Amino acid sequence: MNVSDTVYVQLRRRLVSGYYDPGTQLKEEALAADMEVSRTPVRSAIARLISEGLLTPGEKRGALVTPWREENTADVFTLRILLEGHGAYLCAQHATEEQISLLERTCDEMEYHFAAKTPDWVKRMDAGNRVIHEMLYEGSGSSHLRLSGRHLLDVPQVIGGFFIYDDEDILESLRQHREIVRAIRLRSGDWARSAVACHLSAALERFRRRTSDAKTHN
Numbered sequence: 202m203n204v205s206d207t208v209y210v211q212l213r214r215r216l217v218s219g220y221y222d223p224g225t226q227l228k229e230e231a232l233a234a235d236m237e238v239s240r241t242p243v244r245s246a247i248a249r250l251i252s253e254g255l256l257t258p259g260e261k262r263g264a265l266v267t268p269w270r271e272e273n274t275a276d277v278f279t280l281r282i283l284l285e286g287h288g289a290y291l292c293a294q295h296a297t298e299e300q301i302s303l304l305e306r307t308c309d310e311m312e313y314h315f316a317a318k319t320p321d322w323v324k325r326m327d328a329g330n331r332v333i334h335e336m337l338y339e340g341s342g343s344s345h346l347r348l349s350g351r352h353l354l355d356v357p358q359v360i361g362g363f364f365i366y367d368d369e370d371i372l373e374s375l376r377q378h379r380e381i382v383r384a385i386r387l388r389s390g391d392w393a394r395s396a397v398a399c400h401l402s403a404a405l406e407r408f409r410r411r412t413s414d415a416k417t418h419n
Contacts, residue, residue, distance in 0.1 A: 208238055209246035213355075216255045216266065223268035226259055277353055278405040282398050284350040288337040289393035293385045296340035304340075304382045307332045312375055326371070333378055337397065340385070370407055377403065 212232070215221060229247065233240045240262075247264050250256040256264035292300075311329040314322040334354055338347040366374065377400040384393035 204238055205242040205245045208236055208242040209249055211236065212243075212246050213250060213253075213255065216250065221266045223266050225266045226263055227256070227266065228261070228263040274408055275405065278401055278408075281350070281353050282401045284346060284353065285334060285337050285401065286394040286397045288341040288343070288346055288350060289381060289385065289397045290390035291341035291343060291346070292337055293388050293390040293393045295342035296336075296385055300336060300340040301382070301386055304333060304336055304385065307336075308375070308378050308382055311378070315371055315375065330374075330378075333381070337381075366407065373403065374400070 221227065227247070229240045229243050232243045232247075236243065244262065247256060251258055251264060255267055257267050259265045296304075307329045311326050313319075314325045314329075319325065331354065335351060338350045341347065377396065381393055381396040381400060384390075384396050
């Protein structure tokens with residue numbers, strides 16, 4: 202990976218993880234000093250991130266961190282339903298025994314950590330969730346789908362979902378994961394795609410409910 206790509210990846214990770222507050226002004230010179238590189242790869246990274254919508258053009262060769270709106274989350278989940286649903290369909294056809302076993306073990310581990318409330322269990326649940334959803338792309342056998350879809354898993358409102366779930370939400374999410382994996386194990390692509398659509402639609406509704414509750418109490 203060259204310097205430009207390294208800077209782009211590092212800056213993108215900061216943006217999707219909430220490292221910068223929405224509206225924060227990012228200047229080439231300051232970023233270059235922080236990352237210990239010249240301004241040229243920073244300028245290139247900013248341009249790429251502006252094209253992705255994560256940054257908004259600012260003054261004097263800088264950019265602003267784009268505020269995230271609720272409708273953006275709906276767009277992301279709509280895209281995920283389409284892409285991950287198709288990924289699950291292909292996964293049911295092409296996933297290897299090793300990949301399916303990994304999905305099943307991850308379900309086992311998540312259910313264990315939730316039931317036992319082990320140390321850092323929420324972090325472990327979140328990590329397991331990431332494994333399952335990444336595997337829907339990985340097991341599809343489509344490099345284009347994997348490249349297009351995995352960026353959607355980095356969106357701030359997607360990362361850390363289990364941190365806002367109550368126990369009932371988590372149980373339902375775990376059940377849905379099991380259904381997706383079961384469909385893939387049985388090589389039923391249509392079932393797997395429908396199960397993913399149900400799972401992600403429910404996740405979007407949970408996000409909307411939490412957002413509405415937060416607004417009510419503020």
